Amino acid sequence: MLLRQLIQLSDDFERHMGKELTVNPTDLQAMQHLIMRGPMSPTDIAKALGMSTAAATVVVDRLTKVGHVTREKHPTDRRGIVVVPAPESVARAIRGLLPMITGIDEVIHEFEPQEQAVITEYLRRVVKVYRESIPSAEDEAAHAEVRT
Known part of the structure; x- marks a missing residue:
């Protein structure tokens, strides 16, 4: 992938x-x-x-x-x-x-504005998935309390 x-x-x-x-x-x-x-x-x-x-x-x-x-x-x-x-x-x-x-900036400018918008939205969603997959410090502390 x-x-x-x-x-x-x-x-x-x-x-x-x-x-x-x-x-x-x-x-x-x-x-x-x-x-x-x-x-x-x-x-x-x-x-x-x-x-x-x-x-x-x-x-x-x-x-x-x-x-x-x-x-x-x-x-x-x-x-x-x-x-x-x-x-x-x-x-x-x-x-x-x-x-x-x-180089990355040059690549994105090879696309039409509508295509750039789609790429941007895709990356925004990927970033959101990553952020949601990483527990916050509070989540980790709560999880540690449950285990003890």
Whole structure:
């Protein structure tokens, strides 16, 4: 099935990006969140990755060590810090992504607007199925309570 092949290729591309940036899959996910959202607190990173704050601190430590992020004072909370993606790392990631994004953009523009609408609706529905197939943190906690 083509959708399965697309998903596999997406996974392969993420592994490639991780190698290019010399990070593991978890650290790459953290970088993706930081690039998309901008500076985040370690707690927000933990929530985005579905892990403890202690585990997120280890991720941030690794990313700091290789120069992909810096820790800076929180702009409004004197006691807090934010994790900021390094501009050079963001540029490297974008350079890696841009050819693929451009290619995909060119492909969609080969279709008529009505065809684009059908493709968009199909992908919207696929995304919905995926989201509905992933239990939320609350669902997982409730399920864990039932088992104990």
